[in-house]
Amino acid sequence: MINRLLILGATGDLNARYLLPALAALRAAGHLDDRFELTCADQQDWTVEEFRRWASAQLDRHARAEPGEVRKAIADCARYRRVDATDPAGLAAIVAGDGPVAVYLSLPPAIFPGTVTALSAANLPPGSRIALEKPFGEDFDSAVELNRLLTEVVPEQGVFRVDHFLAMTTVQNVLGSRLANRVLEPIWNSAHIAKVEIVWNETLALEGRAGYYDGAGALKDMVQNHLLQVLCLVAMEPPFSLGERDLRDRKIDVLRSIRLMTDDDVVRRTRRARYLAGRIGDRDVPAYAEEDGVDPKRRTETFAEVELELDSWRWSGTTFRLRTGKALGHDRKEVAVRFRPVPHLPFGFEEEAAPNVLRFGLEPESMTLALTGIGAGTRSLAPLTLAAQPAPPELPAYGRLLLDVLHGNAALSIRGDEAEEAWRVIAPVMSAWSRDLVPIGEYPAGSDGPASVRSG
Incomplete structure (x- = not known):
């Protein structure tokens, strides 16, 4: 299991409404422990404490079913970094560290190609994985090109095209x-x-x-x-x-x-x-x-x-x-x-x-x-x-998908x-x-x- 998760586009609606609550559900169910590292990155000029206050408010709003100590644990473990998701040097500084990292592209689909290209130059640690939201491209040709870019970064087994349905x-x-x-x-x-x-x-x-x-x-x-x-x-x-x-x-x-x-x-x-x-x-x-x-x-x-x-x-x-x-x-x-x-x-x-x-x-x-x-x-x-x-269900849909990303189970991912x-x-x-x-x-x-x- 990968214990490092990087969420790009972390101040957006997807992270607020689904990803952070899903992480809280995983923690409450015993799937995440204190070794789990969460890095959230976006272009907002926030400090770590400002992001944690924002994350805490989102968890209180969208993860009310989870215990208060669990919501607090997720907010407190989050580190925030300001970065341009298409900047290879900025991404390289974030992904550096011990062991593989799972990178979740909580971003507008239009910048997927630029972000994937930047990740290719950022030297992701071996065994890392990339998760991205639909739509996968804008048409057939752009989907083919996006798939080509992705396989230059990680093998197909490490690509998780997320469809929460x-x-x-x-x-x-x-x-x-x-x-x-x-x-x-x-x-x-x-x-x-x-x-x-x-x-x-x-x-x-x-x-x-x-x-x-x-x-x-x-x-x-x-x-x-x-x-x-x-x-x-x-x-x-x-x-x-x-x-x-x-x-x-x-x-x-x-x-x-x-x-x-x-x-x-x-x-x-x-x-x-x-x-x-x-x-x-x-x-x-x-x-x-x-x-x-x-x-x-x-x-x-x-x-x-x-x-x-x-x-x-x-x-x-x-x-x-x-x-x-x-x-x-x-x-x-x-x-x-x-x-x-x-x-x-x-x-x-x-x-x-x-x-x-x-x-x-x-x-x-x-x-x-x-x-x-x-x-x-x-x-x-x-x-x-x-x-x-x-x-x-034991877990919400995004909780199940995030757990699959961290464990490397691609059955519910789109090939x-x-x-x-x-x-x-x-x-x-x-x-x-x-x-x-x-x-x-x-x-x-x-x-x-x-x-x-x-x-x-």
């Missing part, structure tokens, strides 16, 4: 439920499943993220990485093991099986839109184009929907719908597996039997199975729902060829949208989304 308990349950239950795996195919919806609709609007989001949009921010990764776990063939090679090999098989869209496909099978002014709960939300830091000329979408088909024996004939939207009236974050209707219903029943739906709630975590049973009369049918609540293949899948959509083949719609904040959205 893969560490969410219910995302893991998608894989566990289908592979560990005999009742599901035999029917986990297109003969029985008509459609799979992977949805991340949220009531949150831009929330001050214009600096990143306006240059990305819903397609790159959610569909190209998070939702495609969930699709891989839903659709993959059973791996020989849950080791990093077997699991990631099966995921890349799924990505390679996705049928590339033509322009006509993109017009028929994708939708995009952005929110107008509206009201969500008790708060008024301005139109996206009027949010601070947004350039209306970019026509950035806040809603994206893509329907994909897989050219494989298991999934030919099943539709996979990936959908995400911001500033909607209700949160809906789930995987919905919709089974085909029964082939025959005995004569005499008064209603049609609704198709079964298996839902994996991603946030909050839940599992439900919609069935049909006998209603009040012997010939009437009525819906019947079976519900389960997964046990709470380089995965990152490139995901861009290949989305490239035709990006191209068609850039040429306005699919007009950008609009929807009021607080609504169910654009009118063109298909129900389901």
Whole structure:
């Protein structure tokens, strides 16, 4: 296990909301001890004490579930250094020391190439690792180049492309439920499943993220990485093991099986839109184009929907719908597996039997199975729902991922060829949208989304 962690971009939102609380959870669970060294670096002209006070305030806000002494221990162990993340000399001074270091790039993706190049010249100690957040590049070509730069610094086994969705308990349950239950795996195919919806609709609007989001949009921010990764776990063939090679090999098989869209496909099978002014709960939300830091000329979408088909024996004939939207009236974050209707219903029943739906709630975590049973009369049918609540995880998603980085377990990391293949899948959509083949719609904040959205 590596006992040295360097977080670059340490005064940003990611460190405040996720990384520092994850470290507190690791400490509380006994995974970190007093030998652990935490160095936080950014361009803010802060002293160590100023950073520790800031870190303490963030932990009190975002890690309230952890004991006070644990939060204090994490804040007190942090050392702060002012550095330009693209300066080789500055980085060399920080990474110098005994033993390998794990470097976490909590930075805007646009400066990943410059930072990786600087780390290459900074002479990282042998055995060091690099973790970086999505998106991995801006398109296929930039992803290939970023992967090339990374392998000049550390071997592929030392690169951790972080997607926290893969560490969410219910995302893991998608894989566990289908592979560990005999009742599901035999029917986990297109003969029985008509459609799979992977949805991340949220009531949150831009929330001050214009600096990143306006240059990305819903397609790159959610569909190209998070939702495609969930699709891989839903659709993959059973791996020989849950080791990093077997699991990631099966995921890349799924990505390679996705049928590339033509322009006509993109017009028929994708939708995009952005929110107008509206009201969500008790708060008024301005139109996206009027949010601070947004350039209306970019026509950035806040809603994206893509329907994909897989050219494989298991999934030919099943539709996979990936959908995400911001500033909607209700949160809906789930995987919905919709089974085909029964082939025959005995004569005499008064209603049609609704198709079964298996839902994996991603946030909050839940599992439900919609069935049909006998209603009040012997010939009437009525819906019947079976519900389960997964046990709470020992660690938050980022805690699991940080522990994997420190231990060198790359099973939940995105491999380089995965990152490139995901861009290949989305490239035709990006191209068609850039040429306005699919007009950008609009929807009021607080609504169910654009009118063109298909129900389901």
